[in-house]
Every structure is written in C-alpha cells, then in structure tokens.
Amino acid sequence: MLSQRTVEQLIPILKKDARRALKMRVRGFVHPYYCAFLLKDVHWFNTWASSGSTCRSQTDRSRNVNCDLRVGSYDYDQVLDGGLREMDEDLESLAHSNVPIDDNNFDGLRITVWKLLESKFREALTEYNNKEASRISTRDPNNGLSSFTKAKRASYRHLARMESVDQEAWDKFCKRASLWMSTLPRLSGSWVEFDASQETRIFVNTEGSVIAQNTQVFSLSANFHKLTKEGSRLEQELVINCGSLKELPDFASFKKLALEKYDKLMRMARAKKIHAFSGPVLLHPGPAGLLFHEAVGHRLEGSRLLSSGEGQTFKGQEGKQILKVPITVRDNPNLKEFNGQRCIGSYAYDDEGVRASDTVLIEDGILKSYLTTRSAITKGRYQSNGHARTKSNQRPISRMAVTVVEGKNGLPLDKLKNRLVQEVRRQKKPFGLIVYETSGGETDTTNYDFQAFSGDISYATLIYPNGREVPVRGINFVGTPLQSLNNIIAMGDTPVVDNGFCGAESGLLPITTISPAALISNLELQGKDEELVTPSILQRPKSLHRKRKRSKQRRRRGNG
Helix, strand or coil: CCCHHHHHHHHHHHHHHHHHHCCCCCCCCCCEEEEEEEEEEEEEEEEEEECCEEEEEEEEEEEEEEEEEEEECCCCECCCHHHCCCCCCCCHHHHHCECCCCCCCCHHHHHHHHHHHHHHHHHHHHHHHHHHHHCCCCCCCCCCCCCCCCCCCCEEEECCCCCCCCHHHHHHHHHHHHHHHHCCCCCCEEEEEEEEEEEEEEEEECCCCEEEEEEEEEEEEEEEEEECCCCCEEEEEEEEEECCHHHCCCHHHHHHHHHHHHHHHHHHHCCEECCEEEEEEEECHHHHHHHHHHHCHHHHEHHHHHCCCECCCCCCCCCCECCCCCEEEEECCCCCEECCEECCCCCCECCCCCECCCEEEEECCEECCCECCCCCCCCCCCCCCCCEECCCCCCCEECCCEEEEEECCCECHHHHHHHHHHHHHHCCCCCEEEEEEEEEEEEECECCCCCEEEEEEEEEEEECCCCCEEEEECEEEEECHHHHHCCEEEEECCCEEEEEEEEECCEEEEEEEEECCEEEEEEEEEECCCCCCCCCCCCCCCCHHHHHHHHHHHHHHHHC
C-alpha cells in the first residue's frame, strides 16, 4: 500500500543495485548474468474475538526483498530441479531479506540489500559448484534445457487504490458477532476473526523490466465447535475470502450465514458415522474444484517436471486423452472477476516479470500444456506463460492462480442428484454420497511416496436408493489422480467461485477455483483421523454480560 511517490523512489534504488550485482567477480568462478529484485510491502491487520471479548487485535507493517541472482548463463546456471527443493532455512541471505520500512531515509534499505547481494552471490557460487560436481556421478535429466529463458522487457505500473480498513469497526464487529454466537445453545466454543492484507509489489531486473502492482485480500471467518458424548470434536467454519470489503456481509447477513453453519453442526452431532466407503459420489462445486486443484492442478505445475524427486504424473502426455469426459481446465490470472465476485488469485505480471496468460491446460479431456515459469521444460522455442509465484523468500515456482473448470453438456444439480440415485441403484450400493462442503485438501506429488490426494469433508449426506438423504460424518475422500478423474461421468452447469489459499514450496498464496459440480461413479472415502477427548470437568461459566443485561431490564420494569 505504498504511494506512487514512494514507489518511484524505490525503483531506481533497486535498479542500481541489480546492475551492481552483475559486476561481482571471484577469480576462478563463474560470474552473475542476471539479477532481479521483488520488493513486497505489506500492511496487515487482524482481529480475533470469542464470547464477546477481543482476544487479539494486531497491526503490522513489513517489507521484504526477494533477490534472484543467477550465475553462469541462461543456458546453464546454478538452479537445480527447477528451484523446487531450494529453500533452506539456514541460508545467510534469509537474514537480509527483511528490509527497513522507513520511507524518509532509504540508507537502511541500501545497506540491507548490499548484504543480501553479497550472501546471494556466495550461495549461488556454492550451488553452481555443487551442481557441477554432481555431474561426475549423476546424469542430469534436464540436460539440454535452458536453465532460464529471456523475457521481453516489461514496463507496468498499476497501483490500484487500496480500500481503507476501519480497524475499530472490525474490532467491534468481531466482538458483537462472537457474543451473539456464544448465546447459541449446545456449543463447546466459537470464535470470529477478520483479517486484512494489503500489498504493494515492485519488480525490477537487469533486462530492464519495471513492474509495480497492488493486491488486497480480506477474510472473515467464524468457527463453531461441539464436543459429542463419545468425545469427537465437530466443527463448522464459515470462511469468506474476497478482494473487496464490499463483498463482506453486514451483521444481519453474517448472522444468516452463521446460523446455516450452526444448523449443520447440530445435524452433524446427530449424524450417522461411517468409517469407509467406495461408491458413487456427487461433489458440489466447491468440493469438485478442490478435487481438480489437488488431483490435476499441482501435477500440471511445470516446475515439478524439472525435479527428479517428483512423480511427474502427466509428463510427456501432451496431446493425449487424460480424461474420458469432455472437460476443459484452464488457468487465467487475468480473470479479475467472475459473476460479479472478485478473484483473489488474479494478477497481471508474475514474480519473474512475465505477463500472465490465459493457459489452457486440458481441452475436452486432452492435455494441452502446463503452468510454467522461465525455466524451460521443453527444448527449442519456449516461453513462460506467467505462472511463477512466491510468497516471500522462496524461489518463484509454477503455481495455480485462477483455475477454471468447464464441462460440456452440464446438468443442473437436481438432475445430477437423480443420476446419482440411478448410479446407486445400478451398482446395487446401499447408498451414495453427496459432498456439500470441504474445508481443505492435500496431495503428494513426489516419487518418494504413492501418488494420492485427499479432501477434508466438512458436510456431507448419504443418499439412499429411494432418494432419502441423511447427514453423515467421520470421513474424508481420498484417491489416486488418474483413476478418480476418469471416474467422472457428468458435470454440473453452474460454475461457482471458491476463493482460498494454497500452500506449496513457494509459500501460502491466494488462489481462486471456479468449478461446477461433478458426479463420480466411484470415489473412495476413509475415516477421519481424530483423537477422542474427555468433556470439561467444570461447568461452563455463565456470561456476565447477559446477567448485566437482564439486570438493566429489571430496573427499567421497576421504574415503570
């Protein structure tokens, strides 16, 4: 959230130091051929309340500089495995990546960047020599691929005006909301949290690119939890991530949304518990988007094709049918809004100074391309599609941004539900499953372990052959990517935006997934890993606030 004036003051400092970096020399060693700085200035506010009391109200301002210093040449430099395994918490350069936030005196910034360059150069030379030494006994599978590719000089300044965050108002909102939530019966606990992150990113490199852009993400979360008689801790969480304060609900709308979550929690407390299942499943849009994100998205990140430690599920499959149904998956960071809702994963230029492109990954079930960075994944003519991203100090790697899933001949949800019932009958299963909501997921893409993914189910129902639905709890969906994707038999016709965050080697980043529902002929579910706990020994304290309120009401009646 830097002013235009401050941005214009910082740019020449970074440009000068980038040029200076190319002059560093140590006799007998290769020298730098490229340097880039990515400065991130972040204003952050967070407030968290429970039972009408503020538990945390915190404001922070930080400034971080990521330095990409490469030695050798574009054809061959020190970066190994696409930079996927590069992060080491003991690196000296990390101590110099956090820079002063003083906008009146930049001497501290210059000194810190000087130290950052010195340490980055020493680390780059060490990594280059280690890479060279490994060639004596190990064959490089990426031999012949350019370590880094040249990009067009970019000039872009788009400092969109940031919204003003009324911190006192949000403190009060969370206190009021958490107090109301604490009055709801049969809860073990609850809390409300508001988070605002506003960031200015400045990128410069020795190729002449200068890019400045702003981003902002706001989050409002509410959590209800309840302890069952057998000791299971059940949760329902309302999470709204958005790109504008205007998209957050007012108090009346918040209460309505929160009550829906509360009602689901109460139904879960009475729900049937199962431990395993394999059969037909209908995933609502949010869970369907999670399936594609975990099973497809991470495996189409080009950086993983350069790492010998990755499973590389789809390597060499371009032009081949990888899905049986005509599904198209694309990633378009330029998509700022969808159906009036802002996409928090959108951006104009990536963290290597490349213009973001609308990239078709799968078209009608046929693999077309990957999410790429400036590290070449093919020989010959190669160009990044602008998906290199990083949170802070990590090397940018290919990451999803705004992933859009489209299916041909999509069906409305009620028809998908009817087809689900038909599939249950056809397979002679006792029931099928409808997954309404998920709270997150994970996947393992390495070749060290088995290729699998999972999704954390937060609300689902069993559906019987007669169409009757009953809530169910205690399970998550799991699977292997190729089998699960090829079990899709129909898609919905109404895509829904799901704004969230994704964690990987280059940090926790905002993403957007836009997907319709998906009907799967067979998906496996397994029991949740949970630790049973004992109930509280002491009785829950009564609210003093409610006592004072009742006392005031009595005095008013007495005076009347």
